[in-house]
Amino acid sequence: MTEMLPPIDRDAYDPFPNREPELLTHREDEPLGGTDPAAEQRINSLLGSGGPAAAGGPPGAAVAEEHTAAAHADSGGSRGGSSRKLGKGGWLRRALYTFIAVFVVLPMAAFAVAYMFVDVPTPHEVAEQQSGVVTYFYEDGEEMGRDAPDGNRVILSASEIPEEVKHAVYAAEDASFETNRGFDITAIARAGWHQVTGGTGGGSTITQQYVKVAMEADDHTLQRKATEIVRAFKMNNQQTKSEIITAYLNTIYLGRGAYGVQAAAQAYFGKDVDELDKHEAAFLAGVIQAPSRSDNREYAERRWNYVMDQMVENGWMSQSERAEAEFPEPLDPDQTQPTTMSGSKHYIKERINAELEQIGYSESEVRVNGYQIHTTIDERAQRLAEETVRDAMEGQPENLRDALVAVAPNSGAIRAYYGGELSEENQRDWAHTPRNPGSTMKPFDFVALLQQGKGPGETYDGSSPRTFGEGDEPVTIHNVNNEQCSNCTVAEAMKRSLNTVFYDMVVNDTGARAVAEAARSAGMSERSELDASDAGISIGGGGNVVTPRDMAAAYATFAADGIQRDSHLISRLTTSDGETVYQARPEGTPAFDHDEEKSEQIAGNVTQTLEDVLPHSNLSCAGGRPCAGKTGTHQSHEDNENSQAWMAGYTPSLSTAVWVGDAGSDPIRDADGNKVFGSGLPGQIWRDFTDAYLEGTEHEEFTEVDVIGEPAHEPEPERDRPDTPGHDDAPPPRDEEQGREDDDRGPPDDDEHPGHGDGSGNGDDDGHEQPGEPDPPREPGEGRPGNGDGGGDDGGGDDDRGGIIN
Secondary structure (H helix, E strand, C coil): CCCCCCCCCCCCCCCCCCCCCCCCCCCCCCCCCCCCHHHHHHHHHHHHHCCHHHHCCCCCHHHHHHHHHHHHHHHCHHHHHHHHHHHHHHHHHHHHHHHHHHHHHHHHHHHHHHHHHCCCCCHHHHHHHCCCCEEEECCCCCEEEEECCCCCCCCCCHHHCCHHHHHHHHHHHCCCCCCCCCCCHHHHHHHHHHHHHCCCCCCCCHHHHHHHHHCCCCCCCHHHHHHHHHHHHHHHHHCCHHHHHHHHHHHCECCCCCECHHHHHHHHHCCCHHHCCHHHHHHHHHCCCCHHHCCCHHHHHHHHHHHHHHHHHCCCCCHHHHHHCCCCCCCCHHHHCCECCCCCHHHHHHHHHHHHHHCCCCHHHHHHHCCEEEECCCHHHHHHHHHHHHHHHCCCCCCEEEEEEEECCCCCEEEEEECCCCCCCCCCCHHHCCECCHHHHHHHHHHHHHCCCCCCCCEECCCCCEEECCCCCCEEECCHHHEECCCEEHHHHHHHCCHHHHHHHHHHHHCHHHHHHHHHHHCCCCCCECCCCCHHHHHCCCCCEECHHHHHHHHHHHHCCCEECCCECEEEEECCCCCEEEECCCCCEECCCCCHHHHHHHHHHHHHHHHCHHHHCCCCCHHHCCCEEEEEEEECCCCCCEEEEEEEEEECCEEEEEEEEECCCCCCECCCCCECCCCCHHHHHHHHHHHHHHCCCCCCCCCCCCCCCCCCCCCCCEECCCCCCCCCCCCCCCCECECCCCCCCCCCCCCCCCCCCCCCCECCCCCCCCCCCCCCCCCCCCCCCCCCCCCECCECCCCCCCCCCC
């Protein structure tokens, strides 16, 4: 028989004695795990007596008590335990729900809403947007030139675009185009990873690229990317793949002012798109990523090779076709482009386009918006630069190339930029092409020494020849004309450009890395290549190559008292209404020491030393104007010949670098058959340009600084050279020749760096004495070639072979 607990006396029942009653609206929450003491007492007595009968309860009381306890558990004491049990799981579920809502539901809802409202312009609508004219201005606001869209633009139908062209573009930009949904999640994730890790590579499909062009959206934001994906997805759903690729190929910008493949085919090859072969199609596809670099031969050929290889990989070209393919040579831009930025100005435009990319404006965006580009170019300086170079080079051998860059030290603004004349024979910007600098690197050796607290009075053994290193690879260095200076100060060695002193300095005191760091700190960009592991950097040979622009910028840091400012061509970017969208604000930083005064002192010591070089090379500025500088040469692959010649110099208000050389490493001689040295054609151009540009201006003085280390003394020059016909006793003006007999190293030759080949020769002689062999006739003031392959201001090389171009 079932026994029940005795019934509860509800009138006397008080589960929580000694507690004031509370209003429901003011009651305090029970602590977790709260209990009913009266109920517990009754249950405990029941359990302790062995059953409900012991408590004297009637039958059925147990059931009633069970219901009472259960009800109380739901509303009272056991609630706290349940809450603890659900706490972890509850929070986990809530976090999961929140994550799904934020990262799945809301994006899907936003995607759906955006899908309903976005649209994509047609190719004809896009073409109307792309009709802007870009205007270039000199520093004073006078117009320099204009670029208009290509007049050959035609909107083609799908059937008018050859499959070869489409395949080339797929290979270059989006191999999965035929199968993707308008966007590629894998490519987007890969691009995101590259952004996080600092890598390169985009994640946009052809459809996304069309959307970006159509919407004139080039900002790097998540909102733009998300909207682009929605539009690409919608376009992919509403149009066929044939329609999409046709729209893309009718609107994409391909450089030279050409929008669309038909205009590009005319701009580069002078033919219609249906006449292009696979090789030419691959060229056009290759320049899509960076159309502003389409006339950079090295870049264009590298991209062409990539596209051709991708066509083979995707089955659009046979391996045998690829093996037989040759790079298609585009036409001269002046023959096809509707622009007034032609001739030598073409290279200014190229450098401006590259700078626009660096500051975040694509050439296409600038064209679409019809922006006005205000340059740093001084109209008078540019005219004088072009006239001076042309006058000096008139009638000179056709193999000679030339470049001049002038920089304002107080701002980094490029006042004149001449990379040569654009022609069918010459399509390289020589002001932007790295070449072996020869002894124009020696001031940076000196900077590294000054940073150690040693100065122009430091002495070295300047005798010639000298052998450095032991074992299997000793290096023998010569001075030009085998000049001797057994206890030579740095100041005297700089004036006479004695290679043995500077090679010794770098090998035994500063190290090559310190020289490379000094040059970088002065403003040499990554475009110039400096080998921090090779002592040949001391005399500018081997794999060390510098652009004339970088040389002018680095010497400008000396002129600016050790404050480095990046060289630049763009001053402002404005809309057609005059609203400024970009303003250059060059900030100077101490180059050679964190302390500005120390950096000034180092630069001042370099300047004081270089001031004595110019009179020694017959290159003093007119009217006694203070100026400083250094000449340099690099040896040809032929013995006793030069292939490159330099002059870099400055006043307090202008730093200018001039280079004259061969496109490869063949010998350079002037119209009279004489060897070209830095004190020759380059020095003549530098001096005439500097004098003409600064004529009538105030003579500015260099900042006076304390000498670092011991002051320099003047040693008596010691000479030890063969008494050969053609030598005279008067010390000639010199041009740097560096010498390293054993070094046939150097980076592999390529089109980007012609001439630095397999050697590090810098100068006009291979260092082997040849008594009894007369030198060729020389013009008065022209330095004579050395019997050593080392360097003074006038000949020699740091390698017995020099740079060779194959």
